[in-house]
Amino acid sequence: MQLHLHISAGFDESGRESLGRQLKGTVLTHGSEPHPETQIWSTGSASPETLDALPQLRGIIVPWAGVPEKLIEALQTRPQISLHNLHHNADATAEMAVALLLSASRQLPRADRQIREGCWGMRFGLPEPTLLHGRTALILGCGSIGIRVARICRAMGMKVVGVRRAKAPTDPTWMHGFSELQSLLPKAHALIVTAPLTSETRGMIGAVELALMPPGGILVNVGRGAIVDEEALFGALKSGHLAAAGIDTWYTYPKGDEACLPSRFPFHELENVTMSPHRGGAASQVEGERIKHMARLVRALATGDSSICRVDLARGY
Amino acid sequence: MQLHLHISAGFDESGRESLGRQLKGTVLTHGSEPHPETQIWSTGSASPETLDALPQLRGIIVPWAGVPEKLIEALQTRPQISLHNLHHNADATAEMAVALLLSASRQLPRADRQIREGCWGMRFGLPEPTLLHGRTALILGCGSIGIRVARICRAMGMKVVGVRRAKAPTDPTWMHGFSELQSLLPKAHALIVTAPLTSETRGMIGAVELALMPPGGILVNVGRGAIVDEEALFGALKSGHLAAAGIDTWYTYPKGDEACLPSRFPFHELENVTMSPHRGGAASQVEGERIKHMARLVRALATGDSSICRVDLARGY
Numbered sequence: 001m002q003l004h005l006h007i008s009a010g011f012d013e014s015g016r017e018s019l020g021r022q023l024k025g026t027v028l029t030h031g032s033e034p035h036p037e038t039q040i041w042s043t044g045s046a047s048p049e050t051l052d053a054l055p056q057l058r059g060i061i062v063p064w065a066g067v068p069e070k071l072i073e074a075l076q077t078r079p080q081i082s083l084h085n086l087h088h089n090a091d092a093t094a095e096m097a098v099a100l101l102l103s104a105s106r107q108l109p110r111a112d113r114q115i116r117e118g119c120w121g122m123r124f125g126l127p128e129p130t131l132l133h134g135r136t137a138l139i140l141g142c143g144s145i146g147i148r149v150a151r152i153c154r155a156m157g158m159k160v161v162g163v164r165r166a167k168a169p170t171d172p173t174w175m176h177g178f179s180e181l182q183s184l185l186p187k188a189h190a191l192i193v194t195a196p197l198t199s200e201t202r203g204m205i206g207a208v209e210l211a212l213m214p215p216g217g218i219l220v221n222v223g224r225g226a227i228v229d230e231e232a233l234f235g236a237l238k239s240g241h242l243a244a245a246g247i248d249t250w251y252t253y254p255k256g257d258e259a260c261l262p263s264r265f266p267f268h269e270l271e272n273v274t275m276s277p278h279r280g281g282a283a284s285q286v287e288g289e290r291i292k293h294m295a296r297l298v299r300a301l302a303t304g305d306s307s308i309c310r311v312d313l314a315r316g317y
Numbered sequence: 318m319q320l321h322l323h324i325s326a327g328f329d330e331s332g333r334e335s336l337g338r339q340l341k342g343t344v345l346t347h348g349s350e351p352h353p354e355t356q357i358w359s360t361g362s363a364s365p366e367t368l369d370a371l372p373q374l375r376g377i378i379v380p381w382a383g384v385p386e387k388l389i390e391a392l393q394t395r396p397q398i399s400l401h402n403l404h405h406n407a408d409a410t411a412e413m414a415v416a417l418l419l420s421a422s423r424q425l426p427r428a429d430r431q432i433r434e435g436c437w438g439m440r441f442g443l444p445e446p447t448l449l450h451g452r453t454a455l456i457l458g459c460g461s462i463g464i465r466v467a468r469i470c471r472a473m474g475m476k477v478v479g480v481r482r483a484k485a486p487t488d489p490t491w492m493h494g495f496s497e498l499q500s501l502l503p504k505a506h507a508l509i510v511t512a513p514l515t516s517e518t519r520g521m522i523g524a525v526e527l528a529l530m531p532p533g534g535i536l537v538n539v540g541r542g543a544i545v546d547e548e549a550l551f552g553a554l555k556s557g558h559l560a561a562a563g564i565d566t567w568y569t570y571p572k573g574d575e576a577c578l579p580s581r582f583p584f585h586e587l588e589n590v591t592m593s594p595h596r597g598g599a600a601s602q603v604e605g606e607r608i609k610h611m612a613r614l615v616r617a618l619a620t621g622d623s624s625i626c627r628v629d630l631a632r633g634y
Binding site: 091092094095096098099100102103105106108109111112113114115116117118119120121122123124128129130131132133134151152154155156157253254259260261262268274275276277278279282283284285286 | 468570571601
């Protein structure tokens, strides 16, 4: 069956050309406003009005991991439209999570800054790096990213526990439900947030949860900033209760090209944070993967199979 | 049997106290000059004259990984003295190797510097991070550190090959001898140096070897600086043939507390290097491990077993 695919987000010109070659027979248009005959729409947002102006729309693909809550809301009353997510960059994001974990435990940017000035003070001095081997990593959100992080942490000799929305009967014993988060935190030397932002995960890690972690712990966030309470995180790093953090997903994002600090709190003045500008999912090979995953998903939708990478509107991911 | 253990290096006052408690009955002295009745000596260096003034000396323990070539030379004509190395910090050094690999592939210190100024340019811009998943890691020197690095790289979805001095019949198929280094380099996206400095490894990675690596590769060195040719490494990073490097072991070290750049080449002006002041083996839990390993080794020597952690003078490790 021929489809009309409209691209508003996720693919530049060369990506669209490549998609076009892989989806021969598909009508492919692009631009911020969707074509009136759009059946499948690649976009990160959609107003109710726009959705109502697209009578043939039956699938929305958010071409990255994570779906805005507003989009989920808008689709809850429009069951004829299935919502999908691309998880093509799970490997890249998992590598970023481990990169930030290790960079935080070693305080690499701080050491790098110092030795570039000729200062070797961190060679034998404080802060001592934390050995991760033998410690426990708690992974919050155990989807395609979290599972990969768990595997790498285990190879480093860490104990790993995971929490996800609901433990399934087929889950391994190290997996737990969200309800067990607080009882697991006191042993979590490293808390690694890989969860999507949903109404349940928003603010899930607040002052209470951080205080439950053992002193000297490490927090990594490659999920979404708002899962971790901004003020509580800053406070725990400033006081030293958390030894370090590695943060890729933030609280404040730039509009356009102007300079923009990533939080209303001065994280940029803290020495014990490795700060990254939300590039967990990026890597040189990832664009090719995005196109492959997109083509596979569109082909499935063309055959009437809307199960692939489908977002459960109730769960939010 | 009672022993006289003299500590010149490796243990501070609290470390010596702890050793004393674990080695009841052992006579324990300390100071840069060894006690004349020293039987076991913890030190990083020893002149021939000093060795000849210690008639009862039968074991030297270098209380960290790696043995200076001069010490090996001095012991070659003194077979009554066995030489030992502590490998207590293999986990810490392996974590540093992976930390530097990931930090280099993501250029974390550079991204951190930028976002602290409010600049998000690396979010979507160049340089693109390299996905390590699916790429090949070549580990140079596959002792207690290299084996651990191999396990972690494999968990990240990398292919791993190792080269060591001589492939043993019991080695796995991914292990090769030094003689195969050049034939393996063209596929080595990441070259991770964990080898000790010996007469064989000194300068083993030169301009020829770096040129054999694919463009865009990454070099990590947690072994010793002099294994990688200083000028060739700087050139390959400056030209961009190497996309990035993570370096913990250097060419120039400070004497005392004065500021000291780690090379005669301006590595500190390069954006694509993660620089660390030789602290691979350091971690908060490592001192306890050092004491445990030391006590175990001294107890074995006391029973006449000189096989533990013994350095083969011919191999140099």
